[in-house]
Amino acid sequence: MEEGTIAALSTPLGRGGIAVIRISGDLAQTITKEIIEGVPEKIIDRKAVHSFITESGKRIEECVYTFFRSPNSYTGEDIVEISIHSNPHLSEAVLNLVFGRGAREALPGEFTYRAFKNNKIDLIQAESVNELINANSKYYAEMKFGNLEGKLSIFLEDLKKELVNLAVKVESIIEFQEDQSLEEIEFTPELESSIKGISRIISGYRFNEVLDKGLKVIIVGKANVGKSSLFNSLLLEERSITSSIPGTTRDFIREKIFIEGYPVELMDVAGINSGSVDDIEKLGISRSLDLVKDSDAVIFLLDGSIDLDDNDRSIYDLIKEKEQIIFINKSDNLKDGVIESVSEEFNSSKVFQLSVLNNTGMEKVYEFIASIINEIGEDKAEISVNLRQKNLLMEISDSLINVKRMIKAGKTDIELTAEEVRTCVTNIGRLLGEVTNEDILGKIFSNFCVGK
Ligand SMILES: Nc1nc2c(ncn2[C@@H]2O[C@H](COP(=O)(O)OP(=O)(O)O)[C@@H](O)[C@H]2O)c(=O)[nH]1
Ligand SMILES: [Mg+2]
Structure with a gap:
């Protein structure tokens, strides 16, 4: 996805109470000033203001606009959200005014993509946004909201810290000790409980599917x-x-x-x-x-x-x-x-x-x-995962079990242990989106709707 100021209708196209047009990027402020009446030189941050949209000096619609100054916005960029009456012709007219002043139409999921790129959210949270929007039941929506709030991310961040500590210990033995043995290294209770935690999350996957697809x-x-x-x-x-x-x-x-x-x-x-x-x-x-x-x-x-x-x-x-x-x-x-x-x-x-x-x-x-x-629900987990997340978690679990086995064995190929720990950390990075590849990102964000 490219740079530039993007805009889109963030509500469904149709007739209803309110439509919200969202603009994100450097031009958000100037465009707002150009198309809305009486916007002060320095727009007030995070305050809903009532005004009018104008076209060639003529009022065409009433509006309420809210400005979110970078970095304190959804995308991390300057954002303005303009609420108007929801009518497809009006939405199109206002968007055309915005596009005529240098913004371009946002790609599917581009606002959330920018939030991810600007480290406002990690990849799991980005996925959760779309999963929440598309949830087919209240239960599933609640699960995904949990991940949006960071339930899975925090679990993984904690595990990563533990693994990094372990890696430091293993690497220092490799660097500094004559006796290349893992005997003094402990597979901590935290790591132990992570294996159990992951296993619970994976067994809960089927129930999640039921909650989503029925x-x-x-x-x-x-x-x-x-x-x-x-x-x-x-x-x-x-x-x-x-x-x-x-x-x-x-x-x-x-x-x-x-x-x-x-x-x-x-x-x-x-x-x-x-x-x-x-x-x-x-x-x-x-x-x-x-x-x-x-x-x-x-x-x-x-x-x-x-x-x-x-x-x-x-x-x-x-x-x-x-x-x-x-x-x-x-x-x-x-x-x-x-x-x-x-x-x-x-x-x-x-x-x-x-x-x-x-x-x-x-x-x-x-x-x-x-x-x-209810039987399937007996395996219900506190944290829900999608297929991508489940597959990576399975790899992480395999690595953890391997590391545990090597540490318990004591005398073993310590280089191999170090490598397994690194693999585990990399896979956590993949889950969180710290390690990415464009294909995967493309696949994730192209499933979003425009405007989110
Ligand atoms: N007596 C009686 N007739 C039923 C009952 N349930 C369905 N039927 C009748 O059985 C016929 C076939 O029903 P239908 O639902 O089309 O069967 P299907 O071919 O299995 O889909 C219809 O005339 C229904 O009214 C029932 O509980 N008692
Ligand atoms: Mg029938």
């Missing part, structure tokens, strides 16, 4: 068992087409619902019928199988008004290894002997009766989903 729950069963009815009932709206003609749901439908505040991605798919019909439905069926593989949990529906058949059996074979629950639906119209044969053939501890039509037995569905989330 637990993937798929409803399966042969055609006409009531999958779409259940899906709709969980969604509390008529989203999926239900019909008494088998095979109506040709593709899959995915919707986000919340159970106990946790996001759940619910899928209603084509019936998996083995002796199946036309090509479109076959396509749907093979997609269903992929979706089953990719899901976290399966709800398997049976039709209690008819006898168990080979379709049910072959579907059970496909899902029996997954986390699953079995419901005998249409319990309002139960056929004699069905419950017995289902309990006999399938995992009987997980068979329940359901009538989507009469809304009975539904609580068991919620209970099942919640119990899986």
Whole structure:
């Protein structure tokens, strides 16, 4: 990303109460003076001021502007934020005034990139800004806010200090001692607890994913068992087409619902019928199988008004290894002997009766989903990580365990130990963004929206 003064609309383009236009860079002050009425020679810092935007001497809009003098701003540069009424035409008009005076449009994430480059925040915090904005649940947003506040960064900074101390000791043995042995070196309790801390963070990763993307729950069963009815009932709206003609749901439908505040991605798919019909439905069926593989949990529906058949059996074979629950639906119209044969053939501890039509037995569905989330949540960590962070943490943990082993062994290749400690410190630097490569930065910041 280049230099220069940048500007962008920091709020979504649309109609609403307020739109905020943000300008960052050396020209922020002069541009403000040129386009806003009555701005004093020396703009007052950090004070919201009411005024008017002018174009060719004519007032075109009312505004409130706030100036943040460098270095005490988000980017570390001079920033001005101008609030106007949110209307796409007005926002564009004001931005054009700004661009006409030497600022250029900010690239995605460029404000945050500058904050990072100017050491206002580290790379983990920069990532957290975007993760917070894109969070799909309150829980996930809270986790990411924790990292924005520095939870993960502080943990890593502390670990780095410990490792640097250790490195100094190891290096001094290499430099000054006859006996090149690690026997006098201690793998400190702080380092010991860091290994545990990292392990907790890594095990909590799956729960984070659930908090962000939702637990993937798929409803399966042969055609006409009531999958779409259940899906709709969980969604509390008529989203999926239900019909008494088998095979109506040709593709899959995915919707986000919340159970106990946790996001759940619910899928209603084509019936998996083995002796199946036309090509479109076959396509749907093979997609269903992929979706089953990719899901976290399966709800398997049976039709209690008819006898168990080979379709049910072959579907059970496909899902029996997954986390699953079995419901005998249409319990309002139960056929004699069905419950017995289902309990006999399938995992009987997980068979329940359901009538989507009469809304009975539904609580068991919620209970099942919640119990899986809670189980995953047992590994919940105080600190959350994304994939990049998790992968680096795994490397750091491996190095730490190696260093520990070498120190405990005492007589070992001390140069190798020193190198392992250095690798560990470098990887912490990578995590924090002290050691960077442009590709990684590009990848991280290009995911941002413009204006952040
Ligand atoms: N009697 C009864 N009928 C149901 C129940 N749940 C669904 N149905 C009916 O079964 C038929 C097929 O339902 P649908 O949800 O489209 O099944 P899908 O093919 O598995 O998606 C529809 O006519 C529903 O009204 C239930 O609990 N009891
Ligand atoms: Mg259906």
